[in-house]
Amino acid sequence: MSESYGRIIELLAIERDTETFGLRIKLSLIESAELLWLTDNETIANIAGAAEFDGVHKYRISLHTAWDENKQQYIVSITRTYREHSERFSFACSVPFRNELESIKKIRHADELHTLPFLFTHRSEADPSEEISAAEGDLKTNRFARKRHHLPLKLVSATIMSLIFVVLLSSFNYSSPGDMNPHPTVTATGEAETVIQLLAENRSPIIAKPVAASMEEAAQSKPKESKPEDNTPPASIPQLELEEFISFSLPKGYVALTFDDGPSKHSIDIMNVLKKHEVGGTFFFVGTNVEKHPDYVRVIHANGYSVGSHSMTHSQLTSLTYEQQQAELTRVSDLIEHITDEKLILFRPPYGAFDDRTEALSQQQGSKMVLWNRDPEDWLTRDKDKILEYVQHIEASGSIILLHESQAVVDALPKIIKHLQDQGLTIVSLK
Known part of the structure; x- marks a missing residue:
């Protein structure tokens, strides 16, 4: 089980002193403590792009970071919740922020918090000289002596907002997994005007938002029978x-084509294109579709292509209980392993949405979680030309490309493969 299981970092606000930015957080261990986390301005600016404090939604910072080999930077996610609904966003973070997060993960009791020099007991503006109670431990050695002004980011002066904007332009070049639910992504290279407009309107630009996968294929009519060109693996x-x-990305020189939401009537067609060009591919199957088309799973696996799970019912896991998440992961694994007679290793959470419970369950099962850093939103356009155009205009080296089983993907795939090969990239199956 993850060492961070049971720890929750709730982000309450982004606050400023006359000289310093900080994150006001509520850290829950066995008990809870409201703290001020002083970290670097670059990471705070990135968080500001993913969070808008409207008094309705709640935000939670993930305790897990991942290294993006392609961008040579760490990334972390933040989950926004409202009642039973949740969305997960990703942002780039600095090495110091990552190290601070790792230090928080090692804390087991509130009385150990005083050992972390970047955490300070949150002070009330009404009484800045109030002593910290004994129940809060010995954090008084770390508290601020001067009065702090707790203002939401929206009320920060134009000078401070300009500073954040400069940092945004230098930092928002990360393409996130979508993770997750459909939202526009603001980048520094092509949409600076949009960022300026959003800041002027007191709205936060979103640096990377999750993209929801469609389940329409599962509701379509009975799939036609597709036959592999032959039963001999390449x-x-x-x-x-x-x-x-x-994993969000791969080492440079490699690229992975991944296909979600099958098996479907398009599964074998996709496999045949991959076979013809002798390239790798990875399929993430939904359990309810596996029950309908077990033969497709068997053929794809027998031909040497990688098979992973995509949950049992394509539910958003973060909205489920621990027991429900466990059922979503174990039921589909049991189904696929019965068909392939092989331990299932790869797992992709629907919408890219996961939490600490998902991590713990995945680790218990010995799974590797595969997300992505390139998403042509093929489920939305269903247009082979737009899918191809997207791939032709990205830095594909080191990419995990998210695709879904559809006729548009089948039609675009030969040209996608040729384009990637023309760049000298190796198209791999993930293991």
């Missing part, structure tokens, strides 16, 4: 073994 399918527990 002599050699390029493969790459993932080293990280959670």
